[in-house]
Amino acid sequence: MRLALITMLVLLAGCRSVGYYAHVSHGQMALLAARKPIDKVIDDPKTPDKVRKRLVTARDARRFASDQLDLPANRSYTYYVQLDRPWVAYNVFATPELSVDPVVHCFPFAGCVSYRGYFRRELADREAARQQALGYDVSIGDVPAYSTLGWFADPLLSSMLGWDDDDLVGTIFHELAHQKIYVKNDSSFNESYASFVEQEGVREWHAAKGLVAPDPKGDMLSRSFTQQVLALRDGLKAMYAMPMTDEVKRVAKAEAFEVFRGQYLAWRANEAGGDHRYDRWMAQPMNNAKLLPFGLYDQWTGAFATLFDNSGRQWPAFFTAVATLAKLPPDKRTRELKALQPL
Structure with missing residues (x-):
């Protein structure tokens, strides 16, 4: 990543x-x-x-x-x-x-x-x-x-x-x-x-x-792996909000990371076809902070793809539309992006 x-x-x-x-x-x-x-x-x-x-x-x-x-x-x-x-x-x-x-x-x-x-x-x-x-x-x-x-x-x-x-x-x-x-x-x-x-x-x-179109495999694996990390993060967030003692939460946290490691091995062997590109990341100690960077890069890429199509696939028109979104208040900007996001 x-x-x-x-x-x-x-x-x-x-x-x-x-x-x-x-x-x-x-x-x-x-x-x-x-x-x-x-x-x-x-x-x-x-x-x-x-x-x-x-x-x-x-x-x-x-x-x-x-x-x-x-x-x-x-x-x-x-x-x-x-x-x-x-x-x-x-x-x-x-x-x-x-x-x-x-x-x-x-x-x-x-x-x-x-x-x-x-x-x-x-x-x-x-x-x-x-x-x-x-x-x-x-x-x-x-x-x-x-x-x-x-x-x-x-x-x-x-x-x-x-x-x-x-x-x-x-x-x-x-x-x-x-x-x-x-x-x-x-x-x-x-x-x-x-x-x-x-x-x-x-x-x-x-x-x-005149080059061959970019191989989509890397992007597909990246999206798939990111989705799993985000699911782990969402699961941890929900667990931390539960009415449990801190000690119970610490145990549940450790278990969640161990389960994720096992899921990764299965994903690597099957969906990823033995691809090892994430092994180095997985080999490092797991904690909440390690999950933070995920999701920043691709949350709204589908929305911007729609905006590009709506702009006639012309860069000047696209950047004008992006600049218009950028000037909106945060809540309205998010609503506009959700409306542009493919289903």
């Missing part, structure tokens, strides 16, 4: 201490200082052929995004940064021990989100330990890419090059979609909208390049 992406604007706006502000400011400035124009990296004879090939694909996708998808024509993803670590950042998620509701962090510009981001793993570990000492369930997510929502020229990162072409191209489309439209305090709207742009953009990329 791809974890929820962090936004540097969130980090910068949400500083609660001088130390945190210094950390995220230094991390962002270090990335900006390390940027190199992609064209120069491609032309550099010292650049490994594998990296050069990926950068050429990314450069083509960046041009396609603005020329064909009506996404922002700015300097984002025209630079490259070779990181000194496998991930650019780390998100710390937390929930109460007997709740699936996140510990929320709110920021002036980007609104409220269910995580706190760090550029250094040791600082993320320290924050996780602090939250655990308060009695919270905690999970740390590795972050391969992030968006500053257009406040800076976001670079392509070496942590993104391990993906296949569709994921690399799609992430560029996804992040540029965030730069075009973003709604405070509505992560499901933002991520579902950007995920639809990513999915449809990759489909059009394949058609324009």
